[in-house]
Amino acid sequence: MKLHQLRYLAAVASEGGIRAAGRSLGVTQATVTQGLRELEAHARVALFTRHGGGIAFTPAGLELLEHAQRVLAQLRQAEDTLTRHRDAGAGQRLALGITPWVAQTLLPRVLPPFREELPHVQLEMFDGLSALSYPKLREGSLDLMIGRIGPEEAMQGLQAQPLFRYDMTVVARRGHPRAGAQSMAELLQDDWVLNFTPGESTSLLDNLFGQHGLQAPVHRIQLAHSASLMLGLVRKTDMLTFCPWPLVETDALRHTLVTLQLRERFRSNVVGIVRRVQEAPSHAAARFIAHFLGQLPTWLDSDDPELRRVLHSVDLIEGADPPASGPSGPPS
Structure with missing residues (x-):
């Protein structure tokens, strides 16, 4: 019986299924399935029943789950104890x-x-x-x-x-030619500087443009991997950005940037x-x-x-x- 198998067992119980357990652990569904099969083979007793809706624990599986949860909790406590000792004197x-x-x-x-x-x-x-x-x-x-x-x-x-x-808001420098814009349709010919991961581009562009029936002007969108770089460009150029409302309320930005009062509303973060x-x-x-x-x-x-x-x-x-x-x- 191996520790990673017990982790898979506990994750299936807490997440409600093999696929969700794999996501929570950062491994594939196939990896979790293989680990549980090996655990069941070692136990030589059925730990799960499989059906169209997913997987359920047998009585033996439920008892083993309780032991697994205790073992994992004790390991976490042991790691915390050792960490405190390491932290006590060392940098x-x-x-x-x-x-x-x-x-x-x-x-x-x-x-x-x-x-x-x-x-x-x-x-x-x-x-x-x-x-x-x-x-x-x-x-x-x-x-x-x-x-x-x-x-x-x-x-x-x-x-x-x-x-x-x-909430998120569209932001420009004070005195921007589009500062009085009332609709996203008025901003399609402007340059933008945004920040997003590759996997988030579709979601972000839909929030900003797609959900309002607009085609994202991808040829006008630049990507910045630094907040200071992104905001510096917005302050010094006519580029627009999309940022958290609380950021605009900070002392560092509220006197140099303006939020555009648009009809459209955006999904919150x-x-x-x-x-x-x-x-x-x-x-x-x-x-x-x-x-x-x-x-x-x-x-x-x-x-x-x-x-x-x-x-x-x-x-x-x-x-x-x-x-x-x-x-x-x-x-x-």
Whole structure:
């Protein structure tokens, strides 16, 4: 009996099927199926019943599932314990992807208490654009991301905890010739600079153009893999972009960019905590998440004008609010 087989077993139970289990683990459906067959052959007793609607556990399978879940939980606890011992004296790196509007408004309030608790942890922070962050998360060079949660096809091998829902808006520099446009049809002859992963291009262009009955002007769309580059071009040229409403409410942009008051409405996006599936966060990552979530009540009651504008432009997703006690330190 092998550990990966127990992981497949637990994932089928939690995800509701083999295909969904494969997606959550970042492996193929065939890999999960083969692992479960080998597990059943080793057990020499039927663990599943297969039918047109999928797969169900036999009584023996359910009992083995309970053992598998306990084993996996104990392994996670053991990894956490060892991580705390490693963190106690040695320097450690925590690599974070932070979406720009969060980096400019919320991150400065999280870093001081985090650094006070874990001064030996060196933070390495990256632009949290999904086109950059998702591949880094999968390959392990990024520990976690606080950024946009992508569509299912872009989230293979990743899991997310939703925090905020926000609207998207078309943005131009102040004084742009199209600043008074009222419809997307008026903007088809303008140049655009956007950010998206290859797998998301269809979804993004449909949100921006297709759902409104318009053909995307692909020959006028440029791709930027940096928020500062993208926004710098918009500020200095007549290029248009499509960005989160809370980003436009930051002090750095609200006096140089304008949102176009268009008739069309666009699908909203969600920002959350994104990390690899079936992998416990390091102690440093877990503490960063705890500090971030623990700051939410303070942010919501803040008198800071910039923070109030930004949070007024987002909706806190039910379940994201942490317990009133806030983050707690590591066990002594």
